[in-house]
Amino acid sequence: MSWPDTLPGLLMGHAERTPDGTALRERHHGIWKTLTWREYADRVADFSEGLLQLGLQPGETVAIIGDNRPEWLITELAAQAAGARSLGIYQDAVGEELAYVFDHAEVSFVVVEDQEQVDKVRELGLGERVRKVIYYDPRGLEGYDVPWLMRFTEVQTLGEQAGGRAALPERVRQTSASDLAILSTTSGTTGKPKLAMLTHDNLISMGRTLMNVDPMDPSDDFVSVLPLAWIGEQMMAVACGLTVGFPLSFPEGSDSVRRDLREIAPRVMFNPPRIWEALISEVQSRIEDTTPLKRWAYRRGLAVGTAMANARFEGRTPGVALRLAFAFANAAVLRPIKNHLGLTQLQRAYTGGAALGPDVFRFFHALGVNLKQIYGQTETSGIAVLHRDGAIDFDTVGEPLPETEVRIDEGGQILVRSPAVMRGYYRNDEATAEVMVDGWLRTGDAGYFDDRGQLIVLDRAKDVMTLADGTLFSPQFIENKLKFSPYVKEAVVFGGGAWPNVTAMMNIDFANVGKWAENQRISYTTYTDLAQKPEVYALVLAHVTGRNAELPVAARIHRFVLLHKELDADDAELTRTRKVRRNLVAERYAEIVGGLYGTDDAVQIRSTIHYQDGSSADLDTRLAIQTVP
Secondary structure, three states, X not given: OOOOOOHXXXXXXXXXXXXXXXXXXXXXXXXXXXXXXXXXXXXXXXXHHHHHHOOOOOOOEEEEEOOOOHHHHHHHHHHHHOOOEEXXXXXXXXXXXXXXXXXXXXXXXXXXXXXXXXXXXXXXXXXXXXXXXXXXXOOOOOOOOOOOEEEHHHHHHHXXXXXXXXXXHHHHHOOOOOOEEEEEEOOOOOOOOOEEEEEHHHHHHHHHHHHHHOOOOOXXXXXXXXXXXXXXXXXXXXXXXXXXXXOEEEXXXXXXHHHHHHHHOOOXXXXXXXHHHHHHHHHHHHHHOOOHHHHHHHHHHHHHHHHHHHHHHOOOOOOHHHHHHHHHHHHHHHHHHHHHHOOOOOOEEEEOXXXXXXXXXXXXXXXXXXXXXXXXXXHHXXXXXXXXXXXXXXXXXXXXXXXXXXXXXXXXXXXXXXXXXXXXXXXXXXHHHHXXXXXXXXXEEEEEEOOOOOEXXXXXXXXXXXXXXXXXXXXHHHHHHHOOOOOEEEEEEEEEOOEEEEEEEEXXXXXXXXXXXXXXXXXXXXXXXXXXXXXXXXXXXXXXXXHXXXXXXXXXXXXXXXXXXXXXXXXXOEOOOOOEXXXXXXXXXXXXXHHHOOOOOEEEEEEEEEOOOOOEEEEEEEEEEEEOO
């Protein structure tokens, strides 16, 4: 039987062909519980019918907030099967963000994970359109007696009693590839996020073309860790998962991810740069905390791994001595590190969402991890360009996918055209007209093709800066170099225009620097106290000096400051995917930026501290400014 080329249609196809095959797997109290494709389809049928019985209409929006669980995907496909669309919201979104998205997306139903999310909605108020809030973790909600609140299983039972399983096949046949499947929030680096309208055809064409380049099969496992509100996880877990039919595994919690990765041993993984950077930071921190002999073995093993990776990149056949050295280094050093990180069975690993520094690439390839850069956006359903196996270059993001056209306009901006490009922004014709021109998506990124046809992305077009001597530089490139340290968590680089040289504001990694300080017997109390210690400045200065040696003279860091607080998504300084909102940060910390371009060795700032009891106090802080020799 043929099914429409929609996400629910793909689900029905798998339920028909392999009804007893594993579709979803969730760890609960240490035990893996599985759903077969038939059971998956039945639960989608019940929940879809339950929503219809509660009044869901075709064309309406169902919002989903929570951690990755089978209920999330059941809700998404149930809404689509009913002719509606889903909208994923990050679980750490605050009330103001929820209010904006609920109103802008015209949300009718909200499906949440637990009490925390219910309380957010309760404090916010339902607004004009939201009719029901449905939760799937009942802990702490026993005493909530409000008419708009329902348990997930109650909705399923309602649908089952109404004959949802018998009705699902016909409902799915009525879906169309051109129907809106999801509204996906953009990163919102310049303001409030927009809602990209992505159709079933957008998502499925993207999944199909990616699988044409890097095929997966139904025996491959994928561990769903990143928020399903992010287009990257929708791309891999939903679109590719349903296209191929491989099982998705959901870890029990954030503390069990590493253990579950080792147990499942996935062959494919997709993470944004912050995750790969965090993994490196963890390894570097552990190595710094071990014995001198182990540190020596680590450095030697990594050097051998790097030499082997360079031979592969350059197309050279490694000599006998290198092969023997690598076999020993892999057994003694590299494979144990991969095993600790849960990466031993990986055949391919992807990174996307932002640029990843060459140093990070080099590290993972030295371990033997086939890490590849993808380039795309929410507006392209996640991906447009990809490194091919055997043609990985740290400075590029690869070549366009099949059915994807990429060109550079006269201003150096990257334009993309493919079946995966969004329909437009929901209820925002003006923004749609700005980025969609004759079928081409204006990405807002600056770049060019090298002589091999690989795309090089410089930075956001608005962020590429020109120094006083005319040198063009990418702040993001320098920031990635600075973050290649266990002691630097975040960096924001300034320069160009009225700024005569390059400077940086940085966040220390509190856990790693704190451990280092304890080993050095340096006492501290708070993040602010630790960040302003002279010894910590000396530690970071040594790292900055090393990075400067790898940069052109005009692009080297001239001065830097260690911020008194971490940049925070809740303060709108970062997006929910941890991209820096550069303009907002520059405006909010204008006094500090001014100090970086002054002559004083410190800047005095006033900040407000908020306490748990609701009170607050103003705090004067003197931040040291370090000039780099």
